[in-house]
Amino acid sequence: MRKEFEIIGVRGVLKALQDTRKNTEVIREAYLSHGRQLTVNPLSSFLRFPDKPLCRIIALPAFINDSDRKTGIKWISSFPGNKQHGLARASAVLILNDYETGYPEVCMEGSLISAARTAASAVLAAETVFEGNFESASIGFCGAGFISQHILRHFVGNGWKIGKVRVFDQFSEASNRFQDEMKTEGIEDLEIVDSSSELIRSSDIIVFATDALKPHVFDAGLFSHNPLVLHISLRDLGVEVISQAVNITDDINHAVREGTSLHLTKQEVGHQDFIKGTLFDLLSEAKLPSRQAPVIFSPFGLGVLDIALASHVLQIARAQKLSVKIEDFFT
Numbered sequence: 121m122r123k124e125f126e127i128i129g130v131r132g133v134l135k136a137l138q139d140t141r142k143n144t145e146v147i148r149e150a151y152l153s154h155g156r157q158l159t160v161n162p163l164s165s166f167l168r169f170p171d172k173p174l175c176r177i178i179a180l181p182a183f184i185n186d187s188d189r190k191t192g193i194k195w196i197s198s199f200p201g202n203k204q205h206g207l208a209r210a211s212a213v214l215i216l217n218d219y220e221t222g223y224p225e226v227c228m229e230g231s232l233i234s235a236a237r238t239a240a241s242a243v244l245a246a247e248t249v250f251e252g253n254f255e256s257a258s259i260g261f262c263g264a265g266f267i268s269q270h271i272l273r274h275f276v277g278n279g280w281k282i283g284k285v286r287v288f289d290q291f292s293e294a295s296n297r298f299q300d301e302m303k304t305e306g307i308e309d310l311e312i313v314d315s316s317s318e319l320i321r322s323s324d325i326i327v328f329a330t331d332a333l334k335p336h337v338f339d340a341g342l343f344s345h346n347p348l349v350l351h352i353s354l355r356d357l358g359v360e361v362i363s364q365a366v367n368i369t370d371d372i373n374h375a376v377r378e379g380t381s382l383h384l385t386k387q388e389v390g391h392q393d394f395i396k397g398t399l400f401d402l403l404s405e406a407k408l409p410s411r412q413a414p415v416i417f418s419p420f421g422l423g424v425l426d427i428a429l430a431s432h433v434l435q436i437a438r439a440q441k442l443s444v445k446i447e448d449f450f451t
Contacts, residue, residue, distance in 0.1 A: 123221070125449035128228035128433065136433040137236045140243075140277030143429060147240040148403065150184065150428035153373070155400025158185045159424045163374060174333070175199045182423030184431075192216035194230050194426040200331050208266060209331065211232070214430045223450065226434055226443065230426070233433060236266055238427040239274035241399075242350045245368070245417040246325055247278070248402045249348050249409065256283040260323030262316050263330035264289035264298035267352060272302060273326055283309040288319040313399040316343055326350065328356040335381055340364045343414040354380040359388045365414040366393045368402065374396030374420040382418055 137143060160183040167177040172222065176198050196212035203209055211229030250257065256273075259275065261268040264287050264319070275282060282333070285307060289295045295312045302310055302422055312318050320326055322343040329352045338358035343365065350416055351357060354375075362385040369375040369382065376382050386392045396409060409415050417445040437443045 121237055123218075123223045123225070125446045126226040126434075126443040127446065128226060128437045128443045130229045130232065133229045133232045133438050136436040137429075137439070137444060138329075139237075139402050140240070141272045141279075141413050142432070143194065143236050143241040144244055144274065144278055146428050146432045147237055147425055150422075151241075151244070151339060151370070151400050151403060152425050153184050153186060153428075154422060155398065155404060159183060160185070161371070161374075161422055162425050163377070164420075164423070170262070172199075174201070174331075180421070180423030180426060182427045184424055184427055187253070187376040188217035188431065189205045189425040190216065190431045191219055192224075192427050192428050192430060194234065194430075196230060196234055198331075199248045201339070203238055206298065210266070214426060216427070216430055216434060228430060228433060228437075230430075231266075232341055233426055233429050234421075235270040235302055236274075238267055238419075238421065239350060240429075241270050241370070241421075241425060242327065242352060242421050243274045243278050243280075245350065245399055245402075245419070246275070248399065249417075250381065250417055251408065255279065257287070258284040259326040259327065260286040260288070260313075261298070261327045261329065262288050262356070263292040263328060264291075264317055265329060267329040268298065268327060269301060271305065271329065271350070271352070273305070273356065275303075276307065281308075282309075283324075284322075286313050286319050286323060287311075288313050288316050317407075321345070325350065328353050330356055333355045334379070335359075337361060337385065344346060346411055346414050349416040351381065351406060351416050354382075354418055354420065355414070357381045359385045361414075363389060363394050365394075365416045366409040368399060368409060368417045369395060369413065370419040370422055371397055372398065374422065375418055380418065380420070385438065
C-alpha cells in the first residue's frame with residue numbers, strides 16, 4: 121500500500137478557517153471529548169536555548185479517540201525578536217498521522233490553526249460565562265498582535281454586538297496597526313488607550329495576549345468591576361489578582377506549570393483551591409462561576425484543540441482541492 125503525503129499552505133488553511141462559528145463548534149467538541157477522557161494529551165514539551173532566554177519551541181502531541189481517531193503534533197516556535205525584522209513572532213507546522221499505520225499524512229501551516237483555536241477557545245469561554253448575552257460588552261485587548269486580531273474576528277464572526285473595543289500595547293505602532301487592520305474589517309469603534317490600567321478599568325471583557333514572561337499587573341483593585349479576563353498569555357497577572365478571582369482553565373495539570381500566573385500563585389499560597397474548575401465543567405454541568413468577583417480564564421492551550429481544528433482544515437482542503445499531494449515522499 122503506497123502512502124501519499126499532502127501539504128496545505130497558508131492560503132489553503134486560511135480559506136478553510138473562514139467560518140468562525142464552525143471553528144468554535146469544533147473547539148467545543150474537542151473540549152467535551154477531553155473532559156470525557158476520550159483524548160491523550162501529554163504535557164507540552166518546551167525546547168529552550170541557553171543564549172536566547174526569550175525564545176522557545178513547543179511540541180504539542182495529541183490524540184482524540186472519536187470515530188475518526190485523530191492524532192498528530194503541533195511544533196510551534198516563539199521568537200519575539202522576529203518582529204524587529206518584519207517577521208511574525210510565532211511560526212508553526214502541524215502534522216496529522218494516519219491512526220491505522222502511523223504514517224504522517226499531511227503537513228500544514230500551523231500558526232493560523234493555533235491562532236484560530238486560541239480565538240475560538242476564548243470566545244467559547246466568553247459565550248459560556250455571559251450565557252448568550254452578547255449585545256453590549258466592551259472588550260479591551262492588552263497586546264495588539266496576531267492573536268488579538270484573531271480573537272476579535274472570532275467575537276465578531278460569532279455574532280457579538282460589541283459596545284466598544286479598546287486596545288493597549290507597549291509599542292504604539294502595534295496599537296496603530298491593530299486599529300488600522302480592524303477598521304478595514306468594519307470595526308470602527310476602536311479606541312487606543314494609554315495604559316493597561318485604563319484598559320482594565322473600562323472593559324467588561326479583558327484579553328491579555330502579550331509576550332510577557334512574568335507578571336506585570338498586580339493591582340487587584342483594577343478588577344473591582346468584576347470583568348471576565350481572557351488570560352491567553354498566561355503570565356501577566358500577579359498573585360494578588362489571581363488569588364482574589366474565580367479562576368477557570370482548560371486542564372489544571374497543564375496550566376499549573378511553566379511559570380504561569382496560576383503556577384506562581386500555587387507556589388506562593390501553597391495550594392490550588394483558587395482554581396474553581398475547567399471550561400469542560402462549565403460546558404457540561406452548566407455550573408457558571410459567580411460574577412461577584414473577576415472571572416479569569418487561563419487556557420494553557422491543549423494539543424487536542426490543534427488536532428481537532430487541523431482535522432477540520434484537512435477535510436475542507438480535500439473537498440476544495442486546496443492541498444498539494446506528494447506521491448514519492450515515503451520510501
